[in-house]
Amino acid sequence: MAIEATAGEVGEAQRRPNVVFILADDLGYSDLGCYGGEIATPNLDRLAANGLRFTQFYNTARCWPTRAALLTGYYAQQVHRDALPELGGGAQGQRQRWARLLPDYLKPLGYRSYHSGKWHVDGKVLAGGFDRSLDMRNQGNFFSSRGNQLDDQPVPPPADEQGYYATIATADHAIDCLKDHAANHADRPFFQYIAFIAPHFPLHALPEDIERYRDRYLDGWEKTRERRFARQQEMGLNATTLSALEPDVGPPYHFPMAIEKLGPDEVNRPLAWETLTESQRRFQATKMAIHAAMVDRMDREIGRILEQLRAMNAMDNTVIFFASDNGASAEIMVRDGGHDPNAAPGSAATYLSLGPGFSSVANTPFRKHKTWVREGGISTPLVVHWPAGIAARGELRRTPAHMIDFVPTVLDIVGGQRPSEWMGEPLPPAPGKSLRAALAKDVTIERESLWWLHEGNRAVRVGDWKLVADARGEWELYDLRTDRAESRNLAAEQPEKVGELRAVWERQLAEFTELARKTAPPPGKPGSKGKGNSKGKSKAKDDEKPEDDAKAKPTEDAKAKPTEDAKTKPTDAPKVKPTEDAKATDAPNAKPTDDSKSKDEPKSKPNTDR
Numbered sequence: 001m002a003i004e005a006t007a008g009e010v011g012e013a014q015r016r017p018n019v020v021f022i023l024a025d026d027l028g029y030s031d032l033g034c035y036g037g038e039i040a041t042p043n044l045d046r047l048a049a050n051g052l053r054f055t056q057f058y059n060t061a062r063c064w065p066t067r068a069a070l071l072t073g074y075y076a077q078q079v080h081r082d083a084l085p086e087l088g089g090g091a092q093g094q095r096q097r098w099a100r101l102l103p104d105y106l107k108p109l110g111y112r113s114y115h116s117g118k119w120h121v122d123g124k125v126l127a128g129g130f131d132r133s134l135d136m137r138n139q140g141n142f143f144s145s146r147g148n149q150l151d152d153q154p155v156p157p158p159a160d161e162q163g164y165y166a167t168i169a170t171a172d173h174a175i176d177c178l179k180d181h182a183a184n185h186a187d188r189p190f191f192q193y194i195a196f197i198a199p200h201f202p203l204h205a206l207p208e209d210i211e212r213y214r215d216r217y218l219d220g221w222e223k224t225r226e227r228r229f230a231r232q233q234e235m236g237l238n239a240t241t242l243s244a245l246e247p248d249v250g251p252p253y254h255f256p257m258a259i260e261k262l263g264p265d266e267v268n269r270p271l272a273w274e275t276l277t278e279s280q281r282r283f284q285a286t287k288m289a290i291h292a293a294m295v296d297r298m299d300r301e302i303g304r305i306l307e308q309l310r311a312m313n314a315m316d317n318t319v320i321f322f323a324s325d326n327g328a329s330a331e332i333m334v335r336d337g338g339h340d341p342n343a344a345p346g347s348a349a350t351y352l353s354l355g356p357g358f359s360s361v362a363n364t365p366f367r368k369h370k371t372w373v374r375e376g377g378i379s380t381p382l383v384v385h386w387p388a389g390i391a392a393r394g395e396l397r398r399t400p401a402h403m404i405d406f407v408p409t410v411l412d413i414v415g416g417q418r419p420s421e422w423m424g425e426p427l428p429p430a431p432g433k434s435l436r437a438a439l440a441k442d443v444t445i446e447r448e449s450l451w452w453l454h455e456g457n458r459a460v461r462v463g464d465w466k467l468v469a470d471a472r473g474e475w476e477l478y479d480l481r482t483d484r485a486e487s488r489n490l491a492a493e494q495p496e497k498v499g500e501l502r503a504v505w506e507r508q509l510a511e512f513t514e515l516a517r518k519t520a521p522p523p524g525k526p527g528s529k530g531k532g533n534s535k536g537k538s539k540a541k542d543d544e545k546p547e548d549d550a551k552a553k554p555t556e557d558a559k560a561k562p563t564e565d566a567k568t569k570p571t572d573a574p575k576v577k578p579t580e581d582a583k584a585t586d587a588p589n590a591k592p593t594d595d596s597k598s599k600d601e602p603k604s605k606p607n608t609d610r
């Protein structure tokens with residue numbers, strides 16, 4: 001579908017800005033220094049100081065729906081990339097032919113497009129309109145390139161992978177694309193999409209990076225959270241209180257075997273730090289040190305990419321965005337290469353996850369984590385830097401905004417537009433809004449609502465009101481002007497407001513279902529090839545291969561992994577015996593937590609996320 005630019009258009013293109021979107025994986029709202037974190041992120045902080053920070057930018061709470069929303073400009077449910085109650089869809093869903101990615105809209109303006117890092121979109125990268133790609137398919141071991149693809153072709157890993165680290169390799173490829181662009185395509189603008197797999201689990205980091213944070217977190221999650229919140233208050237990020245820790249909210253999926261493998265130092269609830277043993281504290285602080293090291297390293301590598309942009313004299317007229325695909329994760333599991341408790345934490349032979357204690361820190365000041373659509377699951381930093389196009393330096397932008405806004409914002413900035421049809425099929429209206437006005441001034445971008453649904457967790461935001469429910473939970477109402485901590489449920493006091501927002505949520509659901517139904521096979525009939533959703537059993541789809549490739553030694557947990565459609569096919573979900581559940585929470589000093597509470601946690605759900 002390549003539409004080559006004419007010579008005249010290329011001349012025009014020289015004045016169009018380049019666009020770089022840097023996406024982190026499972027990074028929390030407060031992990032960057034410029035959002036209150038103590039992790040050293042000087043490069044991103046500098047971008048923020050010379051640009052903008054959005055305080056209410058949202059993602060979809062999960063990897064693949066966020067990437068779909070980011071690159072298509074549609075809610076993931078509209079393009080089969082997240083499940084609808086009657087239709088399925090999700091990590092294996094395939095976009096409709098009209099659901100193009102941003103590079104296809106930029107190509108007519110002369111843009112070249114480059115991808116480095118995680119993909120997790122359906123289809124091949126180059127078919128999505130990118131000219132070059134490093135597809136970081138090995139997301140189970142940061143120290144091996146095994147399974148990765150260059151321009152959609154497998155590349156055998158070198159015999160000696162000493163010195164390989166995924167975050168560095170991602171930046172290396174991005175820099176290589178930039179150098180190639182400068183050498184061979186300097187007359188054209190570019191769109192660069194850099195999707196780091198950090199700081200997603202497994203917690204793998206370079207020893208020297210971990211060393212800088214080794215003892216930093218020994219005073220625990222409550223104190224670290226309070227310090228982050230205090231810095232956020234100084235910055236004036238949000239008018240809110242600090243949410244209370246929720247000691248009965250653990251990982252969203254239950255893997256009792258993982259807890260067993262990880263040993264008695266693992267703690268799967270954010271219990272009071274003072275109740276943990278010395279050994280548990282050290283173990284938990286070490287996990288956070290590795291998380292910090294992964295973020296710190298990512299920032300250093302971003303620094304190298306920025307250096308390359310400077311060398312090309314491109315910093316001024318390149319719009320750089322930085323965000324995270326979902327909130328930090330409370331998940332705890334062991335898969336891929338498994339976990340050797342005797343290996344150095346953070347090394348390739350270990351498989352650690354942040355877990356709910358320090359994930360609550362990463363998501364300061366908000367509640368809950370990745371997969372939930374509470375503010376902790378769906379809030380991300382958004383840093384925007386563009387010296388030639390943004391006059392403000394170091395300012396905050398308070399308008400609510402969402403990943404669906406990226407495509408319309410870029411098209412507005414570069415003077416492009418979506419075609420009205422693609423190969424004879426009309427493009428349905430897209431829900432996002434251009435944020436261009438908010439780049440100039442701290443204005444609110446008007447819209448009817450923002451909408452969420454993920455694994456039964458659901459929410460809608462209208463103005464400053466948010467209606468939210470955990471899966472199988474009741475609707476709750478919050479006033480986000482003062483309560484992004486979601487601490488004071490106003491549903492009982494304001495039943496009319498609840499009804500109003502609920503109607504908006506349901507109408508959107510009906511609209512998205514109607515659109516998706518046109519292109520999805522009916523439930524239970526997964527036969528329609530190439531247009532299907534996740535209702536089928538086919539696990540060997542492209543976007544699932546990385547797991548298999550990386551799975552040198554499938555662990556028991558990996559084997560027990562429920563399928564993507566566990567929700568609609570309960571029989572596919574592994575049975576979690578109550579006794580195992582109890583065992584999982586039985587870490588020494590950990591007060592047995594009420595597992596019945598996990599009514600708002602999807603049980604034994606898929607972990608196809610990467």
Ligand SMILES: [Ca+2]
Nearest residue numbers: 025026063325
């Ligand atoms: Ca993610």
